[in-house]
Amino acid sequence: MLLDYFEGKKVLDRYGIRSIESKYVESSEDAVKFAGEEKLVLKLISEKQLHKSKAGLVKLDLSDHESIVKAYKELEAKGRALHPYRIIAQKMVRGGVEIIIGGNEDPQFGKMVLLGLGGIYVEAFKDFALRLCPITSQDALDMIDQLKSRKVVTYDGEATVRIRDLLVRTSKLLYENRDIKELDLNPVVVRSDGYDVVDIRILK
Amino acid sequence: MRDPIDLKPMLKPKSVAIIGVSRNPDKVGHIILQNYLNAGYSGRLYLVNKSGEEILGMETYKSILEIKDRIDLAVISIPAQFVPEVLEECGKAKVKSAVVVSGGFAEIGEKALQDEITTIAEKYKIAMLGPNCLGVVDPRSRVDTLFLPTYKLSRPEIGGVSFVAQSGAVGSTILDLISGEGFGLSKFISYGNAAYVDEVDILNYLMNDEETRVIVMYIEGIKRAREFVEIAKKVTKKKPVIVLKAGKTAEGSAAAHSHTAALAGSYQAHEAIFRQFGFIIANDISELFFYAKVFASEPEPNGGRVAVITNGGGVGVLTVDAVSSSGMLSLAQFSKESSNALKKVMPTLVNIRNPLDLAGDADDKRYSQALSVLSSDNGIDMLIVIALFQTPGADSRLATELIRLKENMQKPMLVLSIGAEFTKMHKIMMESAGLPVYDSPASIALALEALLKYSIYKKKH
Numbered sequence A: 001m002l003l004d005y006f007e008g009k010k011v012l013d014r015y016g017i018r019s020i021e022s023k024y025v026e027s028s029e030d031a032v033k034f035a036g037e038e039k040l041v042l043k044l045i046s047e048k049q050l051h052k053s054k055a056g057l058v059k060l061d062l063s064d065h066e067s068i069v070k071a072y073k074e075l076e077a078k079g080r081a082l083h084p085y086r087i088i089a090q091k092m093v094r095g096g097v098e099i100i101i102g103g104n105e106d107p108q109f110g111k112m113v114l115l116g117l118g119g120i121y122v123e124a125f126k127d128f129a130l131r132l133c134p135i136t137s138q139d140a141l142d143m144i145d146q147l148k149s150r151k152v153v154t155y156d157g158e159a160t161v162r163i164r165d166l167l168v169r170t171s172k173l174l175y176e177n178r179d180i181k182e183l184d185l186n187p188v189v190v191r192s193d194g195y196d197v198v199d200i201r202i203l204k
Numbered sequence B: 001m002r003d004p005i006d007l008k009p010m011l012k013p014k015s016v017a018i019i020g021v022s023r024n025p026d027k028v029g030h031i032i033l034q035n036y037l038n039a040g041y042s043g044r045l046y047l048v049n050k051s052g053e054e055i056l057g058m059e060t061y062k063s064i065l066e067i068k069d070r071i072d073l074a075v076i077s078i079p080a081q082f083v084p085e086v087l088e089e090c091g092k093a094k095v096k097s098a099v100v101v102s103g104g105f106a107e108i109g110e111k112a113l114q115d116e117i118t119t120i121a122e123k124y125k126i127a128m129l130g131p132n133c134l135g136v137v138d139p140r141s142r143v144d145t146l147f148l149p150t151y152k153l154s155r156p157e158i159g160g161v162s163f164v165a166q167s168g169a170v171g172s173t174i175l176d177l178i179s180g181e182g183f184g185l186s187k188f189i190s191y192g193n194a195a196y197v198d199e200v201d202i203l204n205y206l207m208n209d210e211e212t213r214v215i216v217m218y219i220e221g222i223k224r225a226r227e228f229v230e231i232a233k234k235v236t237k238k239k240p241v242i243v244l245k246a247g248k249t250a251e252g253s254a255a256a257h258s259h260t261a262a263l264a265g266s267y268q269a270h271e272a273i274f275r276q277f278g279f280i281i282a283n284d285i286s287e288l289f290f291y292a293k294v295f296a297s298e299p300e301p302n303g304g305r306v307a308v309i310t311n312g313g314g315v316g317v318l319t320v321d322a323v324s325s326s327g328m329l330s331l332a333q334f335s336k337e338s339s340n341a342l343k344k345v346m347p348t349l350v351n352i353r354n355p356l357d358l359a360g361d362a363d364d365k366r367y368s369q370a371l372s373v374l375s376s377d378n379g380i381d382m383l384i385v386i387a388l389f390q391t392p393g394a395d396s397r398l399a400t401e402l403i404r405l406k407e408n409m410q411k412p413m414l415v416l417s418i419g420a421e422f423t424k425m426h427k428i429m430m431e432s433a434g435l436p437v438y439d440s441p442a443s444i445a446l447a448l449e450a451l452l453k454y455s456i457y458k459k460k461h
Helices: A005-014 A028-035 A065-082 A137-146 A157-176 B028-039 B080-092 B111-124 B168-178 B199-208 B225-238 B250-260 B267-276 B285-297 B313-324 B336-345 B364-374 B396-407 B421-432 B441-460
Strands: A022-025 A040-045 A058-062 A086-091 A097-106 A110-117 A128-132 A182-191 A194-197 A200-203 B015-019 B044-048 B073-076 B097-100 B127-129 B135-138 B158-165 B185-190 B214-219 B241-245 B305-310 B382-386 B413-416
Touching: A005 A022, A005 A157, A005 A200, A022 A028, A028 A040, A028 A065, A028 A086, A040 A065, A058 A065, A065 A086, A097 A157, A110 A157, A128 A137, A128 B267, A137 A157, A137 B267, A157 A182, A157 A194, B015 B028, B073 B080, B080 B097, B080 B111, B111 B127, B158 B168, B158 B199, B158 B285, B168 B185, B168 B214, B168 B285, B199 B214, B199 B225, B214 B285, B225 B241, B225 B267, B225 B441, B241 B267, B241 B285, B285 B441, B305 B313, B305 B364, B313 B382, B313 B441, B336 B364, B364 B382, B364 B396, B382 B441, B396 B413, B396 B421, B413 B441
Parallel strands: B015 B044, B015 B073, B073 B097, B097 B127, B158 B185, B158 B214, B214 B241, B305 B382, B382 B413
Antiparallel strands: A022 A086, A040 A058, A040 A086, A097 A110, A097 A182, A110 A128, A182 A194, A182 A200, B135 B185
16 A cells, blocks of 8 residues: 555654655645745656656646646646546755665565665666665665665765665664555655655555 | 574484485485495494395394484485384484485475474474485585485585585585585585475584585575574674575576475575675676685785786786776785885896786796795785796696795785696696686686675674
8 A cells, every 4th residue: 555645754754864845736826836936846646656757747847837737737637547646746856866765575584675876777777786674884885885876876975974874764764664565765866965855655 | 483403413423324225226225325335434324224134234224213322313215205204213213313315395295294204303303404405415524415426426525615505406516516626525415495404504503613614505595584684694704605596587486486395585685685694696606616715715805906926918917807897806006115126036027017927937936936025015915826837937846836835825815727637737736735726817806806895794794
């Protein structure tokens, strides 16, 4: 069962994992109000479609009233086939490197935590590192070091420390919450001044 | 979580009973007996055969219960349906351990029959290996339960590498191959269906076994995952474990299911756990050997700076390529002192740099002078000595000198020799003396990388 986005956000908060400011919106006006002066992202969330980007359920870089209204209408139209659904508005994140942090349950060993370069790369190049939970800080550093794309991911020392901490926290979350079967933080945008978990998908 | 099972009675038995021994030289029970006799097992040997007939001039007993002596190990090679009864008798006779060679259990769907013998083993606390397994070889105690004749499958010399294989076929081919290598064997354990003794017990025993320096494992599936993780954490703190896991592909995995009735869980999860707990992962059988060899003899390196000494320029360059592309290793810089010392002793045609090309006419003395200087250079962590025996200066004197230099060497020192018969002769000579020899730049770089990776793991975890 897919956990409600904001329930998921609360779980992350408890483990000190910061996710981007988001809000369910009920109308395009709602979305415009939430955007204020900033650029917006609109996403349609439905248990019937887990691959949001591929299905065109993510509208990025919405900068004015007109584009927000248009994107909202398009999502509403797609939503008819995906009932029940919600539309979520998020502030657009700029720059940084996209990574994926995930978790699942191996039938034999138990909870595993995963790190990969975000977007299409993790699938295309099978470039990811996996460990059994709970992990130590050293395990997290070893995971980063294991990636072929480590030089892209850790373009500065700060990024390494941030990813390490995120991995340790995620592993703790997975280990302590038996009912969570799968978790995707994809993408997490890592910048030189911080990070943002942009999308959360938790299956119970 | 149960206590680990002690394998000492199985590997160091003072008394052995072979149950199901046969007069027919083609029968498994006969070959096992013959192997015990060939190996020169010096403990007390008893034969059990239902008919009670004399075999090879030796007395036989109709049942293990007739033997007055206390039996440490029973080797059981009888049809599957009779195993429960015989194992029950072993229990009553207070037999400490048993190797059930017989097949016909879970691997062909006879799960109930397998559960029955597991229950008996648990009830009488018999350390039972198998069923459907080759069993054990220990060249020190001269225990050899393999039903494969020694003329077909050579047995290795005594050494420090213990080899653990679920599969009998992979196990026996590797055992055969080890006998052609210079490093020797500590224990060979093929555990088949793992109905009672499993990889957790075996790792626990080998971890504490002083005769074992390196553990090499071939695994299809892990039975008790949680317990395996616990022992995995502990064992790599004490000694290196090299692992080859079958079932990397979905197809390979499906084949493993039907093979030893083992669950070849998802390969990625297994690999993740091996990595996390410092195992050295081999990708095929040849890699097992590259790694086993280097860990069997070499000390832990302080770092990854490699010096290359060669009597052939081209092979030197290929080796530098292999070292540089490894990601962990790098080419060392000779210190000023080393360079000056080398300039004094080397002929003028030798360019003083890394790789150090001693030239095609280099003999044992030139190697000796170069290595004596470089062995004390603190900027060098590991040495690759390329010895091409096709050259005029290289002969048995060079091999002997390298062996001598190795004895006082504090750093890992590996030899690269490529060639046919003449080279192989010297390879065996050097390896028997504990100097590992490789036949390609790529394999020597892999071996050094694994050595370094493990030493880093031990320092960090």
